Amino acid sequence: MALNILMLSTLFPDISRPNFGVFVERQARELASRPEADVTVIAPVGLPPWPFSSAGRYAALRALPRKERWRELTVYRPIFTLIPKFGRARNVGAMTRAILPLVKRLHAQRPFDVIDASFFFPDGPVAQRLSKALGIPYSVKARGADIHYWGVQPGTRKLVRRAADRAAGLLAVSGAMKRSMERMGIDGDKIRVHYTGVDLDTFELADQDAAKAALGFSGPVVLCVGALIPRKGQDLLVRALPLLPGVTLLLAGQGAYRRTLETLAQELGVERRIGFLGSVPHHKLPRIFAAADVMAMPSESEGLANAWVEALACGTPLVISDVGGARELVDRPEAGRIVDRTPEAIAEAIRDTLDDPPDRQAVRAAALRFTWEANGDTLLAHLQGIAATD
Template sequence: MKILVLSSLYPNDVARRHGIFIEHRVAHLRGPGDEVRVVAPVPWFPSANPAFGRYADFARAPHAAERRGVPVTYPRYPVVPKVGMTAAPWLMAAALYPHIKGLRRDFDFDAIDSYYLYPDGVAAGLLARWSDRPFLMSALGTDVSLIPQHRPERRMILNAVERAAAVTTVCGALRDELLALGAAADKVSVVEHGVDLELFSPPADRAALRAEMGLAGPAVLSVGHLIDRKGHDLAIRAVAELPGVTLMIAGDGPREGALRALVEELGVGERVRFLGHVDQQQLPGLYGAADIAVNCADREGIANVLLESLACGTPLVATPVWGSPEVVRVPEAGVLSADRSAGAIRDAIAALLAALPDRAATRAYGERYDWRETGRQHRALLAAAVG
């Protein structure tokens, strides 16, 4: 097959924290003889001046690259902030059509494989219609849990789902919600994310690693962009009430100043470490050194941190939202907090520290999340669409 992947979340050299999980998924769906190309649209912005903050990143993004052996192009498309949400799929599709038409001269693709239902999936549906090709859509999280709360977007998503050859969700909770919105049950399949089991693996000498990092007592790790919905503030408040426990926060973002101020207010500066942005290659060492990884998010499909931590043998404390209960469902995986509050997260951390599972058992459980199986399931849906 010749597969054209469409995703505005695909990573590039500037947007480092974009959907690395999509890149992994795409890398593993290729079968023998298959050819894959990625179109990763980037919002148009006129200036790369750093004064414009994250908007300048759009201008600095490359126009083409090769990642993991897959050619990627980054065409620009117009975005009208806030007021243009309803028009976003049409603006994306109209901007991409000439680019995709040009690609077809030497890459006459068999199907469009899109990630994130809105605007990407809806735009993929338009492009597929104009190209007379089948298309798939994959739901990742807020494209089901948040965006369909707006009626125009919900209507467009459901229309695209109806016309798609197949739709995947990364967890059962997202599938259930999509069905509740009105999607047909025979159209939607759960295809869970995987994890790089070679990169994310237990450390060879955990004691030496912890000594190198200066960790003498219990350590908790919170990974993610420093934004409100990730709940790092809840992790800080929880650990503040657990004497002797160290919290490591891996990530950067706009809430760093507020989080640092909270640490000072609670008087736990000696027990909370801000590590800044951590490249994926360095994350396994942090997971391996930590006793627990905590995910305090308010909404997730299946968060990368859950699977990465398990693969490193580190059990989890997670809030009981969306796909997290589908991962943290056995003692080897860790525990769910009773709710999304600092007190409930504190209690869950304390309970898990008092009865930590065997790390080899945690790793063995994590091995079920294998990208190769994810790719096999996803490719089967593509093959059925093309067939």
């Protein structure tokens, strides 16, 4: 009989946010494609109290169906009440109360064997409470900020640690993430490294000149794909740009930090060499990667960024900081450079890459081990092991 899996994720795409957690969705689809697994996704939607929930971006979330078929997956979207920017620890209780009646009803119809929580916060503590209510084991995956940030904040660190201690098994997006978890005191024996995947048929080699022409670019192009937030280090790329004459910087992503970056670019006189692309639909990213000579992202912290792997799959070398699983990915010269988080070091690495570009086929070779098939194999074996030993 197939393993009946409850997948809990606060980061999952919907019609109003098609890019929101696409890697979680892809992982869920890979797992659900296996005859050995049945997957039900619960993707809770947090809304502020009325009337705030009826305005702006919350109105679109409020209009989402509570249950739907989303790309071959059954997805439930129960609503819980949140207080934006505050009450984050409170969200665990609010989310649990909103989800539990639904989960109990589904469990009564056909018992779940295991809970797979996609992130450590708030998903992990919620999974812990659901696990206790249903009497089934759970697993939590650590991806980056969920450990590096929520795992050390005074209001949430105890919740994160308790979720880790009581889980039957844990996943880490990289070996470096596993070591970070162990340094926090989490039992390393129950942590399994679970690398992300990349669709190698979508993210593939393409003619770079044609890609640049289609997008209206000429000359060297440096691309950064990621939310516009301080942690991603886009400001360092803007500061590096005066040291890279003739280079165009493209920033794919959205966020409130954009205004700060625009102001900085104007102060440095490089605003005409920066393109803010906004939130690019995931299926359109390969063409932009193809047009780029370098993918640069000097983050302050990461797990193992999906954008790193996608860039390599398109033959675009990396210039990234020494964070998370960077050294597990950049394990050969062709894959790129790991640099200090200074404008000067970043500019030097980009300049060296532009002056002596690696063969794009050799760059792509660094990504070939990161397949969704391998991702699904590891996840299925992990959850089967947890369910069997419970």
